[in-house]
Amino acid sequence: MRPENSFPFVRELNELRRGRGLDAADLHQRIGPCLRAACEIADADQPAAARQKLVLRLTELCGRLPPDLRLAALAALGLHEEAAGEFLDRRISWLASVLDRDPRTARRRIDLAFRRLDELLGTPARERDPHPLTGWYVESMKAMLRLDREPADLQEERRIVAEVDELDELVLSFSAPAEPGRDPVPDITADVLFGGEIVEARQVSASHAQFVMRLPSPLRLGQRHEYGIRFAPRRTALRPYYVLTPLRRCEEFSVRVRFDRAAPPSRVWRLNGVPGRVIDDGVDSGDALTVNRVGEVGLEFHELHQGLGYGLQWSFDPRED
Known part of the structure; x- marks a missing residue:
């Protein structure tokens, strides 16, 4: 069993969870040296940049935890949208009610979640694309393509994570390459199943379309959102x-x-x-x-x-x- 002083990230996470958690106005001053190194926060980073790096790294790692520990970590840090902005005691009470446990059990769940985060923070961060599209990323995507019906039907479900505050719209792209000489008229449509609404459609070319989807409400930095969408490429033949x-x-x-x-x-x-x-x-x-x-x-x-x-x-x- 590891001694308490061998969990350096736990000590720093416990410091961050005080008060309003990662919503604290002085957050950049409370980020410890271990977390700064793990989140690649430089001394020259402005407070907003330091917060963004910290929130995105912790959100990513919380996503790797089992569901109950993920919920505990997000609530403790003030990253869960239903507990954001509250003080620690209120966030723990909220967690206890969701878990249907007493506050003492909720605190133990947070302690366990932080220990698991300690292990994950000690591993190297994944390599990032040097020229990424910013604003949001896809944490998971599930697709179902039905070729046993006419027309073909494609349904996608995605869980995304906001990389900025006040993320209000997503631009979604879909390509269905046309057969030369067989599909002179482009016709790619999209229908949101849940999690938003299409407010603009752009037929970029005969094979490619873009759709602007408005979210039910703006997302905070690090907040997850799930949506489902159906694409219908009306083609005489699909590649x-x-x-x-x-x-x-x-x-x-x-x-x-x-x-x-x-x-x-x-x-x-x-x-x-x-x-x-x-x-x-x-x-x-x-x-x-x-x-x-x-x-x-x-x-x-x-x-x-x-x-x-x-x-x-x-x-x-x-x-x-």
Whole structure:
């Protein structure tokens, strides 16, 4: 068992949770040396920059905790939207009511969460793209593509994290490459299932569309939000792949494709971080996938690299040996 003095981050986290937590006006003065190093906070950083680095790093690491410990850490630090702005005793009372436990148990849950954060903060931070799209990032994304119906139907559910205060709108992009000479009229539509509303649609080209989605309420720095959206590319034929090419940070991605069982593809293969040209050329990666008996294939990816493609590709032509 580790002695108490071997948890340097716990001591500094306990200092930060006092008062209004990470909403405190003097937050930049209360960030300890260990947290400054772990969050890459420089002496020259202004208070707003120091707060942003700290909040985003702690929000990311809280996301790796089990649900009850994640809730405890977010409440203790004042990062949970339902407990933000309150003093520590009120945040602990709120946590106890949500957990259906007494305040003493809630405090023990916070202590355990901080110890887990101590372990995570001691590991190197993930590499960041030197030229990222800012404002928000995708913590997790789930996609379901139905090819067993006409027209094809794609539903996506995403959990995002705000990287700025007062994040009010998201610009969402979707591409459905047209078959040359077969789809002269572009027609890509989107419908929000939950978590926002489309306020503007832009057909950038015959293959690419952008949609501006307004959120139910502005997000705070570090706040999570979930939304679901359905895209409908009205095409006479779709290219034989489904790929996510993240232009902003994306930590987890899972996809499930349901094929028509009456006419399944002859081959399906995984695309795990490949350039766009490889996808366009239709080169079999050799990482074969099996369509199950209900016509589905499912995949998961973690810590995706921006600008590379992740997903699956298929062919209806038999392999030539």
